[in-house]
Amino acid sequence: MRKGEQLKEVENKRWPMTILLLVLGIAILVPLYMAFVIAIKQPSEMTNDIAGALALPKQWSLSNFSEAIRVTDFWHTAGNSLIITVCSVAACVLVSSMVSYAIARNMQHKKVYKFFYYYLVSAMFVPFSMLMLPLVKQMAFFHLDNKIGVIFLYIVFNMAMNTLLYVGYLKNIPISLEESAYIDGANTWSVFWKIIFPLLKPMHATVAVLTALAAWNDVLLPLVMLSGGDGKDTTLPLAQMMFQSQFGTNYNLAFASYILALLPMLVFYLIAQKQIINGVTNGAVKG
Amino acid sequence: MKTFKRVFAAVLTASLCAVTGAGCSRGENSDKKAIEVFVFKPESVEIFQELGAKFEKENPDIKVYVNSPGDAYAILKARMVKGNPPDIVGLDATQTYVDYAKAEIYEDLTDSDIIKKVKPSYIQMLADMEGMDGKVHAMPFAANVTGIMYNIDKFEELGLSVPTTWQELTEVCETIQDAGETPFYLGYKEDWTINSAWNPLAGNFTTADFYQNVTDKTESFEEAYDEPLRRILKLNDYSQGDVFSFNYNNATVGFANGESVMYMQGNWAIPMILQTNPEMNLGMFPFPAMDDAQDNRLCASIDLMFSITKSSKQPKEAVRFLEFLTAQENVNMYMEDQFGIPAIDCEFEFPEAMEGVVEDFEEGNIVSSPQAYYPSEMKVPATIQTYMIDGDKDKLFRQFNTTWQDAHEE
């Protein structure tokens, strides 16, 4: 953008629209604000009216948070969620980009790759509830009803979407880049690692964001896979579910625990907001 | 085929381990033998962890894991599907338990030593419920009573006395309403809470043979449940209104904070009520379901009972844990924390809040909760909830009859 245009742009910015959007934005903040306010109150300050839910307390108290950290074993469960999320993201990026590269470079002239493509992508439409029980049986049979198994299944279940994204993006990367490398005597592995993988960076971001959100917030899969044994694999949403039946009568404590469960993602979002939104945008435009 | 499967599994597992770069072995590193105790009551997890720690101290060779997930029934099912059930399963008295017993997942405990520590009446109750020639597959540990809890202070304020007949109950409710207060806080959004009213009503209006007779078609749901349905519907008039908007937690908090004078629940709700309002002057009386106080029986059931699974690799240790639980001191620990009633034959003093039900309880004037007999597909509370909304009695009975028949045709 040239300087002159930038100036013109500033003048043309519209306040009415801005204000309208800010007002609508309140709809997004109200539930979160309410959760926060309830979380810093004591039960004695809770009344069943609007003020009880929305007014700021006279005295801020963080004791609900420390209590919630204790009863939901927060550090431990958040740690589990973190391990599962990070490993799933890393594995998805590696595995999906590799498969997609093979598919994208061959699907035009080889039927088998075309088949691979449609086979993997069509899985997008299989409801998880259909696979749930047979999968539970199968994973237990392989002794994979643990964190590793869950990570593994996230690779499998995100494969459809990720393949779609990577293949779409790879189609737009000119093949000439690779060809010169082949002429220099590189083999396909090193071409993938040294040339393609770095080029896929924008799409890695997209896949990472989508996989991370799916894995961090997922309930059903960890619920059926991880419950049991010594309970050391419990993830954050699972701890919330259990908490609900255990301490749900203390609304303030409950909301403190909700806030805690939402916080890691919110913080991560605040830090990497630009990358996350760009990631999603890229997926839509180039995928 | 089988060898192929094994080889395939081995290769795949090995490759997975390599890929993920971590070990797949779940074996215990220490010499301790581990047992897993699954309890369906999440509110009891802390006391069981305490008991587990105490047990570990007394038995240094055993490690105890207490597991009490949210949505316990679904998780337990997933564990059964997986084929690695917990060593000890703690459930309440429902047909879910019976299904597992019939699928031969549990050890037969009929002649075991731990069963001898249980009061005979509960073993009889369990044997009736299982209907497997008197065999039992669990050790009843705690019992519950379902009745009506009330705010003693408010009762005194309004000059009310404890009702003993249905007629008196409606009068009490009307007096409370006239005084501008709410008789009951109902949390029917969670349909299971309907059981708290339904179990005493349906239980009192039927005999012990009723369920067998329904299968034999000499009695019918239509006849026996007509009056209970009418009464349970009537109770909604005495509620805070909008009963399907509030869940168990909401109702418990509401009652504890004095928003209603009475609350239909079992004794399991007492810890939560007192946690919300430690100052509360709380009482409990049997649900007066009948027109004649003489006919009225207290609705009771097994609240928690423990089975040992056949697939357990540590059955001896599991038995040791159950033996540990039956010791007087440990029974007391649990009952005090959970306001439970021991099913174990031991000394016990009812807590003050439950004084109103002691007499019936000790005289054995008890009706077993019908909930224990309904197959899970029957979904009684959900069906009654639907009936309360659409008023379609025929639909309700059709649902009851077809699911009952499906479950009982062999």
Added chain:
Amino acid sequence: MKSKDKIFMSMSLPIVIIFFCFHTIPLFCGFFYSLTNSKGFGIYDFIGFKNYLKLFQNAQVMNAYMFTFKFAVITTILVNVISIILALGLNSKIHFKGALRGLYFVPNILGGLIVGYIFNFLFTFVIPAVGKSLGWEGLSSSLLGKPETAWIGIVICVAWQSIAFNTIIYISGLQTIPEDVYEASAIDGASGWNNFWKITFPLIAPFFTINMVLCMRNFLMVFDQIMSLTSGGPAESTTSISMLIYRNGLTGNQFGLQSANSVIYFILIVAISAFQLKVLNKREVQL
């Protein structure tokens, strides 16, 4: 050249095989169980297609389908309409553009289960309190407490979360439209409304297609929010198909029957998605 093919194959085939084992095999197992009277454990018999017949006579199953489709169609339309409007607003010349976009994306990063818990409180206590103080009959009791309105509560909660993601996709679509297209139409004297239907909408049609298909698919599989908002009640009016399969198949004893249900469910999702793609693709105008 031969080695290149080999490497491509070794990049993709193992993954496809793993995918087959942990996605397609459970799918077949699910189909197999649908032909049995299995409870999920213990012994079972092979009963042919009886479950499928039972399915069509089961009022509960039919209700779940009715609810799920009603919910999915309405939410899909609602979400897409609002998202397009928001995207137009957020893409116009406004102040705090980055911050506003960031704000509007927040709901998408939060877990459905916990958002459900928060909205549950909002619907049960806050909104009725607001309704009462304003004297609005319709709002003075909880939306979730009545079968006629409970589904609206779920639509609101799910839409609140999904609008975020769809808006971002539409914004990225709008950004692909070059400015000069509008300049040309301004010379022709086209108005804003005409501009939208004649230029903007056709140009973002591919994004509309993606959003419609993904929304429909996601909403047909709705689970987390229902779990935390209503658990399927009251009077089973908000039991979605996923919920029914989970509850009756897992907690109840209808493993075989619900497997049959999921087979039908799967076929329907595929059919609907294929239909959508076909119809919507016809309307697309490629840039």
